[in-house]
Amino acid sequence: MGYLASMRIWRGNSEAGQLVEHKVEVGEGEVVLDVIHRLQATEAPDLAVRWNCKAGKCGSCSAEINGKPSLMCMTRMNTFGEEEEITVTPLRAFPVIKDLVTDVSFNYKKAREIPAFKGPPRVPQVHRMFLVPGHLPRYS
Numbered sequence: 001m002g003y004l005a006s007m008r009i010w011r012g013n014s015e016a017g018q019l020v021e022h023k024v025e026v027g028e029g030e031v032v033l034d035v036i037h038r039l040q041a042t043e044a045p046d047l048a049v050r051w052n053c054k055a056g057k058c059g060s061c062s063a064e065i066n067g068k069p070s071l072m073c074m075t076r077m078n079t080f081g082e083e084e085e086i087t088v089t090p091l092r093a094f095p096v097i098k099d100l101v102t103d104v105s106f107n108y109k110k111a112r113e114i115p116a117f118k119g120p121p122r123v124p125q126v127h128r129m130f131l132v133p134g135h136l137p138r139y140s
């Protein structure tokens with residue numbers, strides 16, 4: 001392991017919550033989500049966090065890191081100083097369910113309202129062979 005990071009993680013629900021401080025080990029090449037998972041595995045097994053792809057595709061791990069909306073799976077720990085305190089809070093744009101998990105059902109509702117993309121109708125492909133004089137195909 002590399003060093004101990006100072007993490008302030010928001011814990012609570014839609015009614016109330018607070019930032020809780022933790023010291024968490026950080027390994028080389030890790031992202032914030034790795035550290036959150038280590039925290040779950042060691043000190044805070046009841047910490048709620050959502051993730052799915054861990055590849056920056058699904059958006060499930062969205063949170064505010066030091067006040068900036070970010071993907072925890074794409075935010076490398078080495079973008080912060082080792083002495084820097086890192087604050088992770090749920091996205092302010094959505095209602096909190098628990099800890100870092102927010103209610104994003106609005107997104108799914110909106111997605112259902114958007115008609116599916118239909119591209120232009122497929123044009124049937126015509127394959128033609130052109131014979132160039134002096135370059136006749138050889139059959140052996």
Ligand code: FES
Nearest residue numbers: 053054056059073
């Ligand atoms: S887990 Fe899918 S974007 Fe982070």
